[in-house]
Amino acid sequence: MSTVLEFNNVSVNVKVAGTEVALLRNVSFSVGQGRILGLVGESGAGKSMVGRVLSGLLPSNLRFASGEVRFQGNVLTGRDARAFLGRRIAFIPQEPLSALNPVLTIRQQMFEHLKHLKIPRAQWQSYSVARLAEVGLPEPEAMLLRYPHQLSGGQCQRILIAMAFSGDPELIVADEPTTALDVVTQAQIIRVLREVQRRHNTAVILVTHDLRMAAHVCDEVAVMYAGDVVERGPAATVLESPLHPYAWSLKNATPSLEGPQYVLPTLADLMPGLKDMAELKGCRFSRRCPTRDEVCARTVPVLEQIVDGHFVACAGNCRAQAGQRQPELHVLPEPSISAAQPLLEFREVSRVYQGRSKGTLFHALRPLSLTVRPGELVGVVGESGSGKSTVARLMVGLIEPSDGEVLINGLSRASATAAQQAEMRKVIQMVFQDPDSALNPRRTVERLVTQVLDLQPGITPQARREAAERLMNQVGIATDALHRFSSQLSGGQKQRVNIARALCMAPQLLVADEIVSGLDVSVQALIMNLLLTLNRELGIAVVLISHDLSVIRYLCHRVLVMREGYVVEQGDTEAVFSNPKHPYTRTLLASVPPDDANAVWPREVEVV
C-alpha cells in the first residue's frame, strides 16, 4: 500500500498585527491508498486549512512557513496542486445546495467537468449516467436534466460525490460533507461515500467535527486544536480511549445515546482565536486544560508515539492521568409531577397553511395533544420540515392554531383578555435558534437582556443595571460584557444572552428552539448544563426542540418524535430510545454514530 499524501511538519503562517501566527503548526500525518483519514476538530481548529493547502489556493496573506507536503512521493508545490485540482485531487464541499451553479443544469456542470478531465466528448453522456448511478441516484438520465434547486440536499451531495470521483482521483478531500444535511441523510451519504471509495480504492481525507462519525468511517483519526494535531491514531482506539485531554473532553462533550450518561465536562474559555494564538507560545490548549502544569504554557508539544500507531502531543504528564479520570454519573432532576395544573396544554392543536397553488393545503402540524407540567423537561425531536418549529411557535403564541386550543395554566390563549395574555407571556418564553438574528445588533447586552423592562415606565437605570447583573450571573457571563454589542460576543455567549433575555420575565417554561445546533460541541455542553441548572435551581420547565437525539436524551425526561407534521412516537426518553416502536424512530436512532467503536455504522436501515 503506497502513501498517497504526506504532511511532514507543515506550518502555515498568517500575519496578524505585525507578528506571524501559525495557523497550522507542525502538522504531520499521512494517508495511504484506499485509506480514510479523519481530521476532527471544532471550528477554528485549522482542519479546513489543510484542504486549502492542498488546493494551492492559499490567500495572499498566508505563507507556507516550513515543512513539506508530499503527494505520491513528490513534493507538492502550489502550482502543481492547482494543476491537479479536479483530476488527481478532488474536493467534496460542505453545503451541497449552494455548491452547484443554480442557473446551469446538472448535465452542463457535469459535462464541463468531464471536459476538464479530458474525457472524450462521445462518452460524456454514458459516463455521467454511470457516475450518477454509482452513487445511488435513481433515473440518472432524468437527473442530469434537472436544476439544483429542484433537488434535495442529499441528492445534490450525491452528485457532488459523483463529480469528485469522476476521473478516478488519487485523493479526495471531503470537507464536512454531511454537516448541512439532516441526520438520516447524513448516514446515507456517509454510506455512499464509503462504498464509492472502496470501489475506486481512493485515499480520502474526511474533515469533520463529529468524533464518533470519524471513528466509524475512518481508518485513522487526527484530532486538531487551534492549528495543532493533538492526537493521532487508529480510529477505534482514539474514540475508545482518547489520551489527550482535549480529545477526551471532545468525546465526552457529546452525550451518549446508549448506556449510562455522564455529566458533560465543560471547558472554560474558548478555542483561541488569531490574536490569542499570537500570545500562546507553548501548548495552545493549556489555558483550558484541566490537567495542566506550569511547563505546558512554555513548551510547544510534539507528537510522540505512545503505543503502536497512537500519537499524542502533550507537554505535561496528562498521559499518566489519562486512565484516571472518573466522570460522574448524570442524573436528570425529578420533575414535580404533582397534581398541579399543567403549565401548558395542547388540545388537538393543528396548523394548516395555504399552499402556493389554490386548493392545496400544507399541514405543518397534525392534531396534537400534550401537556407540560412544572419542572418537566420535554424534548421534541425531528428533522427539518417535521413541524417541530411550528410546535414551538404555537406554544409561545407567535402563531395561532388552525384548530384546537392552547392552554396556559388552564386558561385558553385564544379567549384570554389582553391583560391575561400579558400574564401568559410571563409564564412561557422562547429562546430562539439563531443568536445573530435574535439579538438586535444595535443594542448593548445590558439593554438586550433587560429589554422587557422597557415596557415598565418607572424603572430606574440603577434597578435596570441590577437586574442585568443578576441575569448575567444566572447564565454565567462576566458582567463586563454588559456594555458590549452582540457582534463582539462569541456564539456561546450570544446564546446565553438570548437565554438571559427570556429569563428576565422569570418564566416558568422555556421553549428552546434548536438553541445548540450550530454551536461547537464544548459550547453546547455549557448551554445544556445551564438549562439543567435553571431547571434544578429555579424549577423552570423546558421544552427543547432539536434534531440531535443525544442532546435530547441528556436533557429530557420525555420525548416526542415528529415527522412531517405527525407525532410518530412519544413517551419516556429512555423507553423510546432503547426500545423504539415506530420505524421512523428506529431509522433516526440508527442514523446516529454509536459510542461503541466496534459497532457497524452506518447500517442498512429500512428507508421509511
Added chain:
Amino acid sequence: MSTLAATSSRSSVGAWLAHPKVLVGGLLVLIFVCVAVFAPWLAPNDPNAQDLLATLLPPMWDEGGLAQYPLGTDSLGRCVFSRLIYGSRLALLVAVVAATGAMVLGTVLAIIAGYMGGMFDRVTSAIVVLWMAFPPVVFSMMLMVGLGTGVVNVILAVVLVDWTRFFRVVRAEVLVARHREYVYAAQLLGFSHVRIMLAEVLPSVAPLIITLFSLQMGVAIIVEALLSFVGLSVPSDVVAWGVMLADGRDQIYQAGWNLLAPVCGIIFAVLGFNLLSDGLRIVLDPRLKKRGSDA
C-alpha cells in the same frame, strides 16, 4: 473554510469622516450650502440686473472681458457668476425640501407596508408599480402642466415622482428586518406593533434612509434643472441653473462659456451629494466594509 476576519470595531463619528468619499462629498456639499446661504455676500452683482450695453461679454480673463463680470454676461447682460451663485439657492431649497418630503412619504408608507403586510402592502405596492411605469421626466413635466409653475409646485412634483424610490428600497429592507428573530422576540415580550416599528425596525433601516436622502437631493437638483430648462419651473425673475442652460444653448456659438457655469454648478452639487451618499452607505453598513479585502 475557516474565517480569517479580524474583529470589527464599532464605528464612531471619527471613523465616519475617515472614509474618503464621505470626506470629499461632505466637503463639496458644505461648499455648495455655504455658497447658497451666503449668496448675497458672495455675488458681485444683482443676478437679475440687465446691462443691455454689455451683453455676451466673455469671462474677465479673456479679451474683452470686464473685471466687473468675472464670468462674463448672458444675452441680457446679466452677470453669469452672480447667476451661478444665486442659482444654487433654488437648487438647495428644492433639494432639501423635496428630499425630505419624498423621504417622509416613502419611508412611512414603506415601514407600514413592509411590517404590517396584508392588504395595505398589496395595494401600496401595486400603486408603486403603476407609478413607476411612468418615465419620471414625462411624469414631472405633466405634473407641472397640471399644477402650474412655481417653486412649491416643483418641489411637489419631485416629491410625487420620487417617493417611490424610498418606498421600494426601504420596504425591501423592512421585509428583511421584519423576519429577524429579534422582532419576534420583541413581540413575545409584549411590545406593541407601533413600538416595534419605531424601536426595532426604524433604527435598522435608518442608515439606508440617510443614504437615500443624500442621493435624492442630487436627483432633485437634476429634476429642477431639467424642468427649468424647458421653462416649466420657476417664473423668470427667479434664478435657476436650468434656465441658464437654456439661455446658453441658444447662444452656443457666440458664448459657449455661458453654458459651462451652470453645467459645472450642477455637476459639482450632484457629485457632492452622490459621493456623500455612497460613502455613507459603506460606512454605515458594516457588511460592505469587508468587500475590498476578500480573498
Added chain:
Amino acid sequence: MSSGIVFLLGRKLGSVVLTSIVLSIVVFIVLRMIPADPLGMMLSPSATQADADALRAALGLDKSIARQYLVWLGQALQGNLGESIFFRAPVLQLLADTLPATLELAFVSLFMALAISIPGGIILYKLNGKKGEVLADFGLVLLLSIPSFLWGIILIIVFGVLYPVLPFMGRLGSDFDAGGAGQFLLITLLFSGQWSAWWDALSHLLLPALALALSFSPIIIRVLRSSLLDTATEQYVMVARLRGQSEWRVLMHHMLKNAALPTLTLIGVQFGFLFGGTLLIEVIFSFPGMGNLMVQAIKNHDLPLIQGVALVFCLMVLTVNFCIDGLYAVLNPRLRNA
C-alpha cells in the same frame, strides 16, 4: 418551456393592459388640474363668449371629467387619439411620424450603453482590491452625477463646436431628403442602398445616443460589478475553482450568467429613465422625435397631444418591462420550473 412561463407571461400581459388603462386615467386627471385654458390659444382676441362656448362644446370640454374620459377612451380604442389643438393634425399621425425616430435613438443608445458597460463592469470588478479601484470608483460616481441632458450639452460643445466632427441637429443633413418622418431611417436607408444617406443618418444619431448611453452606463456598470462581487463569494464559484476550472471560465461561464440576472432587472427599471431622457436630448439636438413633440405640446398646453404622447411613453416602458420580465424568466431556471 413549461406552461408555467406561458401562464406567467399571460398574466403580465393582462397587467400591462390594465396598467395602461389606469395610467390613461391618471394622465387625464393630472392634466385636467390645469389652471390655464387651452381655448385661450385658439381663439382670436375679438372672440365673444358665445364663440368660446361654441368652441368648448365642439371640443367636448363642457362635459364632466368622467364623461370626457369615457369619450376619449372609446375613441382611443378605435384608434382615434384625438386631434392636436396646435398642429391641427390627428394625434395618432403625429405619433406615427415621430415614434420611429425616438425608438431608433433609444435602441442605438441602449446598444452603445451595453457595449460600454459590460466590459466596464467586468473591468471594475477585476480592479477590486487593487490600486486603481479608488480612482475608478470616484470616476464612476462622477459619471453618475452627470444627467443625460448635461452630457448632451457637453458633447455638443466638444464635438459640435470646438472640434466639429459630428453634426448635432436633426436627423439628416440638409443635403439629403428631409423626409424620414415615420420611418426607421437606419433600416430603410440600409435596405434601399443609399449608403451616404445612411451614414449621414447614423452620424446624426451618434451624439444624442452617446449622451444617453453615457448617462445610462454608469448605473449598469455599478450593478454588474456589485453582482459579480456577490457571485464571487458564492459556494459554487469556489467549488468550480476546486474542480480545476480556469479563472476565465469561472468568470464567464459561472459568474456572469448569475450576475446577469440582477443586472437585467435593473436595466428594466432604468429603462424608464432612458426613455424620459430622450425627451430633453431631442430638444437639445433638435431631433424630430416624440420627446420634442411632447415638449412642444406642453408649451402649447395642447392637451390631446400631451395625453397621447404621455400614454405612448408609458406603453413603451411597459412593453420593455414586459420583454425584460420574459427574458428574466427564460434565463432564471427557478422561475421556469418552480
